[in-house]
Amino acid sequence: MGAQDTICALASGPPPSAIAIIRISGPAVAEVGKRFLASGLPEPKRASLTYIYDASGELIDQGIALHARAPHSYTGEDTLELYLHGGPAVIDHALRALTSVSGIRLAEPGEFTRRAFENGKLDLTEAEGVADIIEAETTAQKSQALRQLGGGLTEIYDTWREELTGALALIEVMIDFPDEGDVPEDTVRPILERLAKVIAEIETGLGDRGVGERIRDGFRIAIVGPPNAGKSSILNRLARREAAIVTDIAGTTRDIVEVRIILGGQVVWIADTAGLRETEDVVEAEGVRRARRAAAEADLRIHVIDGAAPSPPPGPIEAQDIVIFNKADARPAILPPDGALPVSAVTGEGIDTLESWIAGFVSQRAASVEAPVITRARHREKLAAGLASLVSAREALAQDIGAELAAEDVRMALRQLSSVIGKVDVEDVLGAVFSKFCIGK
Numbered sequence: 001m002g003a004q005d006t007i008c009a010l011a012s013g014p015p016p017s018a019i020a021i022i023r024i025s026g027p028a029v030a031e032v033g034k035r036f037l038a039s040g041l042p043e044p045k046r047a048s049l050t051y052i053y054d055a056s057g058e059l060i061d062q063g064i065a066l067h068a069r070a071p072h073s074y075t076g077e078d079t080l081e082l083y084l085h086g087g088p089a090v091i092d093h094a095l096r097a098l099t100s101v102s103g104i105r106l107a108e109p110g111e112f113t114r115r116a117f118e119n120g121k122l123d124l125t126e127a128e129g130v131a132d133i134i135e136a137e138t139t140a141q142k143s144q145a146l147r148q149l150g151g152g153l154t155e156i157y158d159t160w161r162e163e164l165t166g167a168l169a170l171i172e173v174m175i176d177f178p179d180e181g182d183v184p185e186d187t188v189r190p191i192l193e194r195l196a197k198v199i200a201e202i203e204t205g206l207g208d209r210g211v212g213e214r215i216r217d218g219f220r221i222a223i224v225g226p227p228n229a230g231k232s233s234i235l236n237r238l239a240r241r242e243a244a245i246v247t248d249i250a251g252t253t254r255d256i257v258e259v260r261i262i263l264g265g266q267v268v269w270i271a272d273t274a275g276l277r278e279t280e281d282v283v284e285a286e287g288v289r290r291a292r293r294a295a296a297e298a299d300l301r302i303h304v305i306d307g308a309a310p311s312p313p314p315g316p317i318e319a320q321d322i323v324i325f326n327k328a329d330a331r332p333a334i335l336p337p338d339g340a341l342p343v344s345a346v347t348g349e350g351i352d353t354l355e356s357w358i359a360g361f362v363s364q365r366a367a368s369v370e371a372p373v374i375t376r377a378r379h380r381e382k383l384a385a386g387l388a389s390l391v392s393a394r395e396a397l398a399q400d401i402g403a404e405l406a407a408e409d410v411r412m413a414l415r416q417l418s419s420v421i422g423k424v425d426v427e428d429v430l431g432a433v434f435s436k437f438c439i440g441k
């Protein structure tokens with residue numbers, strides 16, 4: 001897929017729609033204007049109403065053409081957008097006509113944005129912001145994507161890179177003038193200060209409890225408790241559908257059943273899990289193992305006490321966790337413990353309160369980090385690796401012979417940070433990032 005190809009795609013939603021936008025980018029745009037548009041290629045950035053014909057002179061549609069000249073376009077190449085009537089026959093005719101021209105083909109997913117990246121219009125985190133804003137379902141996701149698209153992460157990484165480049169230059173001075181006796185403290189101190197600043201900021205970024213990733217991908221909540229406590233019944237209440245099987249047989253749920261809902265303005269994944277108990281049954285035991293893992297990985301646990309047969313919770317309860325006392329409709333065997341929310345999955349009692357507790361938790365957690373530095377696992381991995389290199393550079397500097405090692409570590413850290421924004425050897429990363437886009441973006 002050479003950059004000399006001209007690409008085209010439907011950029012608007014699936015037909016039928018009021019308007020279909022067909023996007024074309026690449027060197028053949030001028031030819032398309034000449035061959036297909038009755039009034040020729042319009043002036044850049046001036047909308048022009050025109051008839052659009054195919055190569056055999058058959059009318060495709062009447063529509064608006066909008067042209068942008070390289071490099072003043074989204075992709076950085078010559079582009080043309082056609083606003084047509086959004087019917088399947090129109091779209092099909094237009095795309096067939098365009099791709100019949102040699103050098104014009106249909107775009108791969110994300111290829112327009114990939115070209116924008118390759119032409120320096122966007123860095124990688126900004127390109128990810130483009131993908132995220134299209135996927136955004138909540139206002140929180142949208143704001144986060146907009147911040148990223150606007151260079152919010154780029155700015156942070158650029159500051160770190162600048163700081164580290166400065167540190168590296170100072171270390172190289174130490175290496176170049178090695179035989180002046182002991183390295184004076186004045187030489188090392190500014191280097192250590194720079195490293196310490198970046199290390200502290202990356203540590204803060206990594207210690208955000210995954211808020212940026214959760215806003216983007218959803219918060220994780222696990223419903224846990226003994227068999228037959230009513231966990232699946234609670235899940236079904238929250239999901240407002242029969243997502244999980246409910247029976248009076250203890251050990252009904254084995255696999256994790258996950259439901260995605262929006263609460264407190266956040267995407268929330270609620271996982272129903274197998275009842276926790278010792279069991280000889282291999283399948284159930286595997287379910288229990290998965291339940292424990294889901295509980296450990298969740299941002300919040302909902303511990304379900306069986307009001308009809310209470311027993312102490314089998315798993316650890318963390319400060320933020322919610323404890324509910326289910327089957328409040330049945331004559332409870334004991335009073336609900338302090339702080340436990342009486343609920344009935346059968347009558348629906350207490351479910352509203354449970355939802356507002358969950359909403360309160362996720363909106364508070366989301367607001368606990370003002371501007372997350374990490375919004376994807378990809379960022380987290382690179383940052384963690386970069387941090388390790390910087391810590392090792394700091395240790396090396398503490399030793400007399402360590403300047404060479406420290407320089408290598410700082411260079412390594414720079415590479416890790418640069419790859420987040422796509423400034424170094426990123427071919428593998430690019431494939432992974434852009435293939436997840438929709439076609440036409």
Ligand SMILES: Nc1nc2c(ncn2[C@@H]2O[C@H](COP(=O)(O)OP(=O)(O)OP(=O)(O)O)[C@@H](O)[C@H]2O)c(=O)[nH]1
Pocket residue numbers: 226227228229230231232233234245246247248249250251252253254273274275276326327328329330343344345346347
């Ligand atoms: N009276 C009453 N019964 C309930 C309530 N919630 C659940 N039950 C009943 O309790 C039994 C177990 O419910 P489930 O939702 O399958 O319980 P579970 O915790 O998912 O069970 P396992 O998956 O086997 O661990 C079923 O017969 C439900 O109808 C409730 O609030 N009140």
Ligand SMILES: [K+]
Pocket residue numbers: 227228246247248249250251252253
């Ligand atoms: K059950």
Ligand SMILES: [Mg+2]
Pocket residue numbers: 231232233244245246252253272273274275
């Ligand atoms: Mg169940």
